[in-house]
Amino acid sequence: MNIVIITGGSRGIGAATALASARRGLGVIVTYNSNPDAAADVVGKINAEGGTAVALELDVTDTTTFPAFADAVRRTLQETWDRTTFDYLVNNAGYGLFKSIATVTEDEFDGLFRVHLKGPFFLTQTLLPLIADGGQIVNLVSATTRVTTAGVAPYASFKGGLEVLTRYMAQEFGDRRIRANSISPGPIRTDLGGGLNDEFEALLAARTALGRVGEPDEVGSVIASLLSDENRWVNAQSIEVSGGFDI
Numbered sequence: 001m002n003i004v005i006i007t008g009g010s011r012g013i014g015a016a017t018a019l020a021s022a023r024r025g026l027g028v029i030v031t032y033n034s035n036p037d038a039a040a041d042v043v044g045k046i047n048a049e050g051g052t053a054v055a056l057e058l059d060v061t062d063t064t065t066f067p068a069f070a071d072a073v074r075r076t077l078q079e080t081w082d083r084t085t086f087d088y089l090v091n092n093a094g095y096g097l098f099k100s101i102a103t104v105t106e107d108e109f110d111g112l113f114r115v116h117l118k119g120p121f122f123l124t125q126t127l128l129p130l131i132a133d134g135g136q137i138v139n140l141v142s143a144t145t146r147v148t149t150a151g152v153a154p155y156a157s158f159k160g161g162l163e164v165l166t167r168y169m170a171q172e173f174g175d176r177r178i179r180a181n182s183i184s185p186g187p188i189r190t191d192l193g194g195g196l197n198d199e200f201e202a203l204l205a206a207r208t209a210l211g212r213v214g215e216p217d218e219v220g221s222v223i224a225s226l227l228s229d230e231n232r233w234v235n236a237q238s239i240e241v242s243g244g245f246d247i
Contacts, residue, residue: 001052003027003086004227005073007060007123008093010039012190013140016220017090018042022051024224027081029073031058031093054080060093060119061111066126073130085132088227091120091162092140098151109154116158121165128173136179138223139166141238143186147246163238170236179235183223186242187213209244 004021008014009030018028019042028046032039032055039055046053054076058069077083094115097108120139131137141163144156162182169180187204189196196204196213205212219241225231226239 001025001027001081002088002227003029003077003081003083004088004090005029005031005086005127006090006092007031007058007120008033009090010035010042010055013185013188013216013219013223014090014092015042016216017092017223018053018220019045020217020220020224021088021227022046022049022053024228025051026088026224026227027051028053029076029086030055031060031069033057033059033093052080058093060123061114063118063122066123069123070126070130073127077130085130085135087132087135088138089124089127089131089135090138090140090223090227091124093119094140096152096155100151101153104154112154113158116155117161117165120162124169131176131178134177136181136227137166137169137173138226139163139169139180139182141166141182141184143184143240143242143245145184146240166238167236174235179232181226181234181236182238183219183226184238184240184242185214185219186240186245188219189213189215204245207246208242209247212243214241214243 004026006014006018009018010032018030022028030039043053043055056072139162142159144152145160166180166182222241
């Protein structure tokens with residue numbers, strides 16, 4: 001059984017990815033930061049459908065906790081799957097902030113940097129010895145790296161950095177046949193940045209060719225498909241899943 005770790009897997013796109021991955025036969029480790037009950041709910045749904053899942057606590061913004069997290073992953077792999085490695089890492093955890101460049105504070109800027117770029121960089125570095133040869137890394141970026149949306153400049157900037165980092169991961173990890181790709185969602189109905197009110201949703205829907213915002217499972221199913229062997233020749237790509245946002 002192949003195994004995937006999904007950061008921020010307790011809600012939104014992460015939870016949808018966990019469910020879609022389990023339905024494709026993957027063992028799943030989801031991480032959570034502040035909501036263990038939501039993570040337990042995702043694990044419960046997977047187990048109820050005959051899959052195998054475990055939830056582990058992780059604060060992606062705190063790199064000092066990564067060695068202990070890696071130890072917890074090692075124990076979980078051995079105890080749950082009798083494995084010493086896992087196959088796929090999905091760097092999904094994050095949050096949004098809607099503020100203009102003129103009003104963003106340094107603390108807010110640093111927080112977004114830690115969760116969207118520094119965290120994925122050093123978490124991947126920490127877990128790299130545990131990723132099986134021939135595995136894959138998927139980084140969640142954003143359509144806001146391609147088109148501007150008012151109030152998300154720092155978020156989009158760090159997602160753009162993560163998109164560039166993805167290509168470097170593909171190049172540097174290629175000797176181990178580890179692929180690296182990024183998924184770039186457009187507007188999705190999640191609670192990121194406080195969620196969507198009716199007015200904002202209508203605005204985003206009007207900018208989308210298919211006339212609506214997306215649902216988390218419409219992104220999660222693409223990520224789960226990308227992890228499969230049928231997409232083994234896809235590497236160093238950024239795949240937008242947006243319904244045709246601002247085309």
